Amino acid sequence: MPNIVLRTAYPVRVTTTIDRTTAGTPLEVRPQTLLLTLLGSTALDRDLAIFSGTFVTVMGNLGVSEHATRSTLARMVGRGLLVRHRRGRRVYLGLTPRAAAVLREGEERMWRWGAVNRDTSGHWTLLGFSLPESRRDERHLLRSRLRWAGFGMLRSGLWIAPGAVDVTPLLSDPQLRDHVLAFRAEPVEPVDADRMVRDAYDLPTIAARYHDFLRRWDTRRPLPDATDDLTRHLLLLSDWLLLLRDDPRIPLHNLPPDWPAVAAQEVFHRTHGRLQPRARRVAERAVDSIDAPVDDGRP
Known part of the structure; x- marks a missing residue:
């Protein structure tokens, strides 16, 4: 256990x-x-x-x-x-x-965007970069920022992210801008967009995390050994937000059938609705x- x-x-x-x-x-x-x-x-x-x-x-x-x-x-x-x-x-x-800005960003991800992307426009952001070996640290930092922003590596030096991503925050260092190109694009036939997604993202790992979330929370008594409902609620919110921060929000139509994020989001909203009033009462006392x-x- x-x-x-x-x-x-x-x-x-x-x-x-x-x-x-x-x-x-x-x-x-x-x-x-x-x-x-x-x-x-x-x-x-x-x-x-x-x-x-x-x-x-x-x-x-x-x-x-x-x-x-x-x-x-x-x-x-x-x-x-x-x-x-x-x-x-x-x-x-x-x-x-x-x-406060960090927390508002988290709230936006949690309540405005969520885990399920139903966009069917087929639009993607492409970003390519080339940095010399002498700038390894900058290359590592840029890759970390790209993953945080929802990009996946399609080929060496070529990254993709669903939708229209604002790349300005990724290029806060002016010295990087001369080494980076970014475009709005959409796949054209005979390119298989679903295969492109599978190549760029580790879908089994993302899906496994959602399945773990469901095993923890899709139950009549989530975390029954927790001290109180404030504890349960804090764990629920933290667990869900960590999932969202690592999920690139790939459009649902590019994902395998029965993508677990759909069920996980329903469970999150249902469990949150049940726990929040109880957690608030505990917090008022504590x-x-x-x-x-x-x-x-x-x-």
């Missing part, structure tokens, strides 16, 4: 006893992801800062130690994601504009907060 595995910045793996009743691979969630999910569900657009002790309690219910939680919070402050607010001896942590407008912490 699998566990929920929480990856920290340390060489240890913090493992909870949650989800011992389902099959599939472990759900691996970084503590920062869970903390941001908690902030997104309790503080985003509410101008609130959360007591540090609340984070310790909630994360403790997820199997994360107090030391790991406080260390993660400190790193998030150092990275400009959180800002401290002191009230006497108590420290509260609020969102910065950068963190979360200690103060009014604190979103601030970057600078004078």
Whole structure:
């Protein structure tokens, strides 16, 4: 039976006893992801800062130690994601504009775009680049950005992504622009678009992740060993968002029949609808907060 595995910045793996009743691979969630999910569900657009002790309690219910939680919070402050607010001896942590932007992007992926792309236009974005061996680090960074933006490698140096992708954020370094070409395109016969998708993307791995999600959540009692419904809800949101961030959202008509993202999205919405009211009631009792407008912490 699998566990929920929480990856920290340390060489240890913090493992909870949650989800011992389902099959599939472990759900691996970084503590920062869970903390941001908690902030997104309790503080985003509410101008609130959360007591540090609340984070310790909630994360403790997820199997994360107090030391790991406080260390993660400190790193998030150092990275400009959180800002401290002191009230006497108590420290509260609020969102910065950068963190709020990250959370809104996640909400957009979760609620506006979702996992199922029903576009039938057949339009794709093609991007080609050529960087010399001496610029290996830049090449690696560009590849990481391309995968994050939904691109798959069709051939060496030639990448594709469904729809019209804004490539401007990918080329923030002006020195890259002379080495990159991007086009809007659509396949023409006799090119097999479905085969092109299979060549560019690891569809079995993407599908397997959705099947794991279904095994965890498509049940009458998801995560029955979780401490409470706030814990379940945070894990559900984190699990789904991690799936969406790694899914290039290939058009459904280019995917195999019975693509599991369709069923997974239905399960997510149904489970979210059931857990959210209960999680909100738990949060109202558990979360200690103060009014604190979103601030970057600078004078």
